[in-house]
Amino acid sequence: MAFASRYPDVEIPELSVPQFVLAGVAERADRPALIDGLSGETITHGELAFYVERVAAALHAKGLRKGDVVAVFSPNTIWYPVVFHGIAAAGCVISPVNALYTPEEIAFQLKDSGAKVLVTVSPFLDRALAAVEKSPVDEVIVMDGAEGHTSLRDLITADAPAVQVDIDPANDLITLPYSSGTTGLPKGVMLTHRNLVANVSQSRPLAGVDEGNERIIAVLPFFHIYGLTVLMNQGLQWGGAVVTLPRFDLEQFLRTIQDQKITRAFVAPPIVLALAKHPMVDQFDLSSLRSVTSGAAPLDESLAQAAQDRLRKGAAEGTAVGQGYGMTELSPVSHTTPEAGLEPAGAGETPKGTVGYALPNTECRLIDPATGSDAAPGERGELWVRGPQVMKGYLNNPQATAETLDDEGWLHTGDVAIVDDEGRYTVVDRVKELIKYKGYQVAPAELEAVLLNNPQIADAAVIGVLDKESGDELPKAFVVRAPGSEISEDDVKAYMAEHVAPHKKIRLVEFIEQVPKSMAGKILRKDLKNR
Template structure:
């Protein structure tokens, strides 16, 4: 059976994302759009509107044209939205990059996305330069601050050149190209069109309304589709104020809530854990908070209840989606008085869902039964860049996106995500592909075979654990050796955090790793 949203359909938003978000910026005028939570400087809506248009003009002068890809390699800053909307106004697609990636990881993304331009910040310049050297074909590396030998976005935003007038097809042209591991495998470029991400904003409006005067704290990274949507596009579309922090530091985070009277938090489960249990929370006035929304990874219902009770808030809201879905499909509405504990919400407007049997995917199951979650709606991605076969495996001929998540729906339409079919590890909301780490581990001269699964640490975070088969004569290889080898070659969130040596990796006759056997082994040992 097909589950439908109880909300009225919304028309597709056939606008470029910069117009969909900043179309009312002039109307909001001197209202504060962005505040640097560390430095305290602010940007008004009028300034944001002018700056992104001037920067778009400067990008055009530099040679950015429709169809180019610009890599935005930066932590959260007040310049991030300016660069993003300027690039799309100039006709480019933006591929968002994890600021902690290595030069080799950045080069892989640059090569796959066919990026021609990089925008970074001076502390990350060495990584960006090295990546540009590795991949070749990069026209220029710009910086958001100041660095000798590089054009600064700060200066470019004062350009007097004519604003580019680029004809965009919102339904076909790609606005943003984040990288996701999908249900398994290595990261792939997710083609999200202007229409898909703009329409998803309209779909979310009835359940999480925002307006001028609302203050949102942006501590989750803008490069991640959750942060890009919930902390940048959605609030700026409605005239809210976004207080920007470059990373999560608990004391700085709490101080920003108190100082700027934040009323809405969009977080991941590790932050919920800190709010529920860390003693530092008691030292700050968090009374301005009206609600907390958690997404990006599963949230334990008891932890959610402990957090809301400690802060004196209504029940924490959860949301569900994935990069390939622009990203939202389900939200617990802010208006819901007593949502069932553990639910990730109800279908948002214009979205359909099926739950299909794990034993027979051709068979739908009804309320109460578990199965794989399938989604159809205007927010479904255009596809994986340059990977038609993997796109076809993700989105079937009828337009249903196969999420790889296992869920069930109750009689009132609330969705509960109970497991994952997919092998992807979610470390603090960031995607870690086991296949990526396995391929790296197999390059170690002392490793004969390797498998990686997600296990849970004492704080409830899913972390990568490697099962290693030593080569003959390599008995001296230690857990520390393995972890150090990986840590030197990947971004910090991808590090292997546990290691176990085994006699052989369980595999099917096809050679596929039997991760379920490793998970069973893990459960038996705890």
């Protein structure tokens, strides 16, 4: 049985993402679009549109054409959206690279995506060049400048002729983020212009937007689809100001909310935990903050309530803390908590702990994992989603695409949910094996492959172990020592730290005699979880 959204469908504009996000820029040309939360440096909406046009022209003059992939390896800066939309306006495809990646991980993405150019920043240049040695590209552009490399200033000041690219929003890709999906190694998620335009359009009826006056704090990374769509593109499309921070530091985060009069914070559960419990919160005036929305990992009901109660005590009378649900393959949002007063007709306040309602234009099914049939009303089932935000598929991976996206357009999320009589969804479990750590997806298979490259390890398996304090899943390795090996827990952790990004590091190690496996050789993770 398919559950339709409780909200009426919205119209999805037939526009490219830059056309959609930068529409109406003439009316707000002098208003701030992007503000550096640390330095105060500002780009206005008018300047943003001009810079985007110049970057697109310069890239075209360099020989890049529609469909070419440009990888972007950078922390959040006010120039990231300039690069993103400039690449998109040139008809090219942006493949955002995790800022924490090692050269090996960057090289994999460059090769798999077929990137022709890598855009980075000077502090990341060592890793970028090491990656390019393994997987060459035509050029490395350094946004803030480095000897021997084109800079962003060079692109913006080039006198290349303006370019107009014919984009088919429904079919042409705009971005190629990498996700482990519901299982396995990272895969390129093919998202079209329509996917991203749809997701911002679908989300709007659930947000009481103060047109042109919203100030969104962007501490979640733009290389993650949550930051890219919900913070960056949604904030700019609303005509508001997006205030960037390069990383999460609690004092900087709180000071920026206070000084920049932030109205909305889209965050992950660890930040909600800090807002609820850290004593530093009381030192800052957060009264401008109207809305805190958590995503990327489940948010505990009591934690959401504690954060809301505390923020309201601090004179932010209307501050509401809610959560949403999504995944990279959904561009990323399929469900969210509506702002007070924007609930469907007849519905009351959305309970904490739920991920709210399905967005407009979105259908859902709940499928019993054991039988493959629709779950009975009130019963748990794997959440399937269908709508205009659903990805086109995985790049060069028809098998993985078929396993996640069926012939009828249903995306099988791998998460188990339940829906109440009002149409509000709660995510309760996970079918898939992915580990969720600080909002990042960590694929056990990827970590196992790294472990098995160590000659002192005969076999290994990785699972996620719930940390009740943080709500995160900690990657735990079960390791079988090679004959004669005396490798220790610290040795295993140090080895992994050298080869993977920080969020993928092994946090716990247990040595075992044999990894439990099925007759077909599949690791029996349930057996390990039951230990």
